[in-house]
Amino acid sequence: MTGTDRILVLEDVRFRWPGRASFSLNVPRFAVNGGETVLLLGESGSGKSTLLSLICGIVVAEAGSVRVCGTDLASLAPGARDRFRAEQIGVIFQQFNLLPYATVRDNILLPLRFAPGRRARAGDAGAEAARLCAALGLAAELLTVPAGRLSVGQQQRVAVGRALIGRPLLIVADEPTSALDAGTQNAFLDLLFARCREGGTSLLMVSHDERLGARFDRVLDLSGIATTGRMAA
Numbered sequence: 001m002t003g004t005d006r007i008l009v010l011e012d013v014r015f016r017w018p019g020r021a022s023f024s025l026n027v028p029r030f031a032v033n034g035g036e037t038v039l040l041l042g043e044s045g046s047g048k049s050t051l052l053s054l055i056c057g058i059v060v061a062e063a064g065s066v067r068v069c070g071t072d073l074a075s076l077a078p079g080a081r082d083r084f085r086a087e088q089i090g091v092i093f094q095q096f097n098l099l100p101y102a103t104v105r106d107n108i109l110l111p112l113r114f115a116p117g118r119r120a121r122a123g124d125a126g127a128e129a130a131r132l133c134a135a136l137g138l139a140a141e142l143l144t145v146p147a148g149r150l151s152v153g154q155q156q157r158v159a160v161g162r163a164l165i166g167r168p169l170l171i172v173a174d175e176p177t178s179a180l181d182a183g184t185q186n187a188f189l190d191l192l193f194a195r196c197r198e199g200g201t202s203l204l205m206v207s208h209d210e211r212l213g214a215r216f217d218r219v220l221d222l223s224g225i226a227t228t229g230r231m232a233a
């Protein structure tokens, strides 16, 4: 495996939330390869979402490097970091973060607004949104329905469509199945994995549910790659 195959590399990362007795996270080394699917397990409050925020460039490490597709996120100014995230990373948030009054189509197209390269990769973006909806089992009529009127399972599919459009190299998912019953959870993961495989996309998912592990190339516990603590301010 060469360096260019590594979609994500963290080295000697140190991060601490501001404030008194704040939570700190240190990651000596963690990497995800191209096309690899990785499940990162950890209990509630262990720092999984904090790690994903570092990987997405929502927060920046105090020391060390977070490289996504070869770019050190700390080398980018905040606006450039947001654009870089939109270009390179498909994000599925715990609460999906859909715009409730915007249509399903507009929610799926949203990341392309800030990412010309990704927009170009999507080709005819409207047609691509429709194709993704069909692949995700969402009826075509739903494309023009406000996302807030959909069921939780349907909203999750829209969130996957939004993460997949324009084929980002990395998808980061924060407990995306936690609100779903077992049957819906399986269907959702089938779809997500099929689409990632199709596009050669790497997937990094965090969860506290170790039963999901069998599907992934690699399953790690956060405590195996990171040390965490609370430091006095």
Ligand SMILES: Nc1ncnc2c1ncn2[C@@H]1O[C@H](COP(=O)(O)OP(=O)(O)OP(=O)(O)O)[C@@H](O)[C@H]1O
Pocket (backbone or CB within 6 Å): 017, 018, 019, 022, 023, 042, 043, 044, 045, 046, 047, 048, 049, 050, 051, 208
């Ligand atoms: N915005 C913030 N400001 C200050 N501290 C924060 C912030 N977000 C998280 N933390 C702290 O970081 C710790 C880890 O939280 P984090 O959300 O990363 O854990 P998690 O493993 O994702 O939890 P869960 O599974 O419940 O989502 C928490 O105990 C919290 O105190």
